[in-house]
Amino acid sequence: MALQDRPNEKPEASPADLVSSLAEASLALARAASEGEAYAALDMAAHRLAALSSGRVSICELGMSPNGRALILWQSSRGGLSIGEDSLFAEWYTRASRMGGEMTPARGHIWYGLLSADTLNDETGIRVAIFLKFDEMKEELAAHAYGLADIAAAVALRIRKQKAAALERRRFDGMYETTRAWLELGADIVWEASPEGILRCRRILNRRGDISRLVDGMDLRSLRIGGGGQSLLDFLEQQGSVRHMRAHLPEDAQGRMSTGETLYVSATARRSPDEDAPYIGTFTAIGRDAPSDGTRETATMLLQMRGARIREEQHRREAEAMLQGLRLLLSQDSSREKMSRLVGLVGECIGSSDACVAEKGLDGKVRILVPQQKSPGPGAAAALDFIAAGAPRGVVGVYDIDAAEGRNIADAFGLEGCQVAALALPLRGDAAFLVCVTRRAEGFAPADLDFADRFALLLRQALLLREEQSHLAQTAKMAALGQMSASIAHELRQPLNTISLAVQNLEFLLESLDFDREAAAKKTKRVLAQVERASDVIDRMRRFGRKSVGEHASLVLRNVIENVEAIMHHVLLRAGVRLEVEISPDVTAYADQLQLEQVIGNLLQNAVDAISGIGAKHERAEGLIKITASPSPDEKGMTVLRVEDSGPGFRPEIAERVLEPFFTTKSAEHGTGLGLAICDAIIRESGGRIEIGNHAAGGFVQIVLPRQPA
Known part of the structure; x- marks a missing residue:
């Protein structure tokens, strides 16, 4: 089961009191300084939302597995609703993500759910979901839920950043304290010794390699300390530590000490029996006529530590960005959405103010893949030829806007900034390029460009995925022509x-x-x-x-259906199936015409097969396919195209799998199981989705598409 209902508490309070309580819970959430406080505030908010809606509520913190599957990391316990990580949840998450996190029903309208804004999960991959089960949706309730989800996601991001920063501070403080301790001791040599007392130098400071050569390999028993002449090993066994005491070397070693210098030792014994080196310490050489210069390397060491910390922070951020990029690449989003988000991520990491991915096809025509609504200028082809000639594969080309070549590239792609960077993304066929600009007066940093070069691997994989989907769609189209x-x-x-x-x-x-x-x-x-x-x-x-090249435009759906009907006329005629089309001439959708015609043709062929009993037994009466299209009543800016047939419909055991690649109930001569999977990929590339279901007289496939570009 996807959910188990629990008895819901019903506090006796007026609506005003409940709204006030919800505001109190939101304020407590915003003030949360730890995960525990945040979860307690979310529990209280779930309780209040349930009371406000007279329904059942669950608030969940969601993450992503390495293979792109949504995971429930935490779930509230006081809202009366429990969500499980089953196929119902996975299907809902995919649909809700495609719709930008808007309120989306689960299959069968068992419950509704929404997601926090995806802009709040870029660094952690964490999103907050609010699930509701109620009799009647209230606009006020939805507004509360959206605001609460975004607050919770922002708090989760803040707390995780604080935890990471605190961990980093602790690590740095530990390094600093260790170094400061060495410097306070004026250490020239840092050493450790085995259980047998054999000394080994671990670090040489202040260029005192001469002392290292004297003491390395020495037995602690041969070192005498203080005025009593006790061995250092015996003293450590008895006292546990020694601090800044004079050390007497064996006579042969003492004679090789620099004239006028005295050696001092500080050491401690670690009591753990598992230690390979139970004794650690330092040696300090002090001149006869001058005090110890314990800070002579302080500035150098602190600068080195600062540089190391900066490099470590840079590597950490790059690793996080690469991990986030991999997460995007493995997500259920369309290849166009993946590319868009990957370009945004790399732009944020390298300080780019604007960026695009442009492709030059074998026909010489330039197309901008990301962002979708941007069009290339008249000099785009020449600009890409210049980039390709000046920057070999895998090398980032950098051009100042003040120079003619930089200005030409920026104008060709409608970019504004102080410096342009361009990187080739080699594919098997067409040539693609990442072009970005920065408004920083100093331009791109070399480290940023190196990272862009490494990150380009993920962009190239997204482009290759798009290319493979295009080849697969073309193969399916040729198979359909064969049929x-x-x-x-x-x-x-x-x-x-x-x-x-x-x-x-x-x-x-x-x-x-x-x-x-x-x-x-x-x-x-x-x-x-x-x-x-x-x-x-x-x-x-x-x-x-x-073959389609992905040219999206606003299409009159009735004209698209007429084109497909002309192609499929004899298929329908031979099968004895009647086609009814009820589409107003003003109903439009934003898509690629060739791809949409391929999708509709595939749906008509599947409907004919279903009516004819191919893939499922069916006692046929009248063969009828009905196509309707209208603006969506539930989603603003979307159009719903519905294809109904009089076949047997979708059996419950296959309804969840029909969009999977290679899943089919037909024999080998009638299908490969790729048709609907390719249709799903094409529609998702256009920013839409496919829905499957049954009606009173058979089955239906419903396509939801935007009317305008996103």
Whole structure:
């Protein structure tokens, strides 16, 4: 089961008191300084939301597994609703993510859920979800839920940043204290000794390698300390530590000490029996006429530590960005969404103010893949040729805006800044490039460009994924043409037969003694009409088989359906299936026309197969396919295209799997299981989704598409 209902508490309070309590919970959440405080505040908020809605509520903190699956990291216990990590939850998360986190029902409207804004999870991958089960949705309740989810996500991000910063401070403080202790002791040598007392130098300070050569390998028993002449090993065994006491070396070693210097030792014994080096300490050489210069390397060491910390912080941020990029690459988003978010991520990491990914096809035409709404300028092709010639693969080209080449590149792609950086993203066919600008007067830092070069691997993988999907879609289209070959042959045979008969009649007229020019003209006109009809059939097939380049535009859906109907006419006719289309001429959708025609053609073929009993037993009555389209009543700016058939519908055990690649109930000669999976990928690339279900007389597939570009 996806959820288990628990008895919900019903506090006796007026609506005003409940709203006040919810505001109190939100304030407590905003003030939370730890995860425990944040979770307690969310529990209280779930309780108040449930009371306000007279329903059941669950607030969850969600993360992503390495394979891109959504995980429930924490769940409230006081709202009366429990959500499980099952297929219902996974399906809901995929749909809600595609819709930007808006209020989305689970399958069967068992419950509704929303997500915090995706801009709040860029660094951690954490999102907050609020699930509600109620009889009637209230706008005020939805507004409270959206605000609460965003506050919770922001608090989760803040607390995790604070924890990371605190851990980093502790690590640095430990390094600093260790170094300061060495400096306070004026240490020249840092050493450790084995359980047998054999000394080994671990660090040489102040360039005192001469002392290291004297003491390395020495037995602690041979070192005498203080005035009593006790060995250092015995003293440590008895006292546990020694601080800044004079050390007497064996005579042969003492004679090699620098004139006028005295050696002092500080040491401690670590009591753990598992220690490989139970004794650690330092040696300090002090001149006879001058005090110890214990800070002579302080500045150098602190500068080194600062540089090391800066490098470590940079590597940590790069690692986090790469991990986030991998998470995006493995997500359920479309390849276009992945590229858009990856470009935004790399731009944020390198200090870019604007960026785009441009592609130059084998036809020489330049297309901007990200952002989708941007169009290339007239000099885009020349700019990409210049970038490709000046920057070999894997090398970032940098151009100042003040220079002619930098200005030409920026103008070609509508970018504004002080410096342009361009990086080739080599593919198997078309050439793609990442072009970005920065408004920083000093331009891009070398470390930033190095990171962009490394991050480009993820961008290239996203582009390759898009390319593979395009090849797969084209393969499926050719397979669909193969399935329609019999119908195409029939449609061509009719005009050819007519032409053949007309030509035979013309031959008879020409041989006749009383040649009738008017009759010959009619026969010739009929031949030309049939030639044009055959030509139209071939043109439609050639257009259907052409590979799409992803050119999205606002499409009149009735015109799209008419094009597909013309191609599928004989398929429907041979199967005895009637097609009804109820679409107003003003209903539009934003998509690639060739891709959308491919999707609708696939859906019609599947509907014909279902009505004909291919893939599922079906006692056929009337074969009917009905296509409708209208603006979505629930989602602003979206259009719903619905294809219904009079077939057996979708069985419950396969309804959840029909969009999976290679899943099919048909035999090998009728399907590969890729059709609906490719349709799903195409529609998601356009910013939409596919929904599957049954109606009273059969099954339906519903396509939800935007009317305008995002």
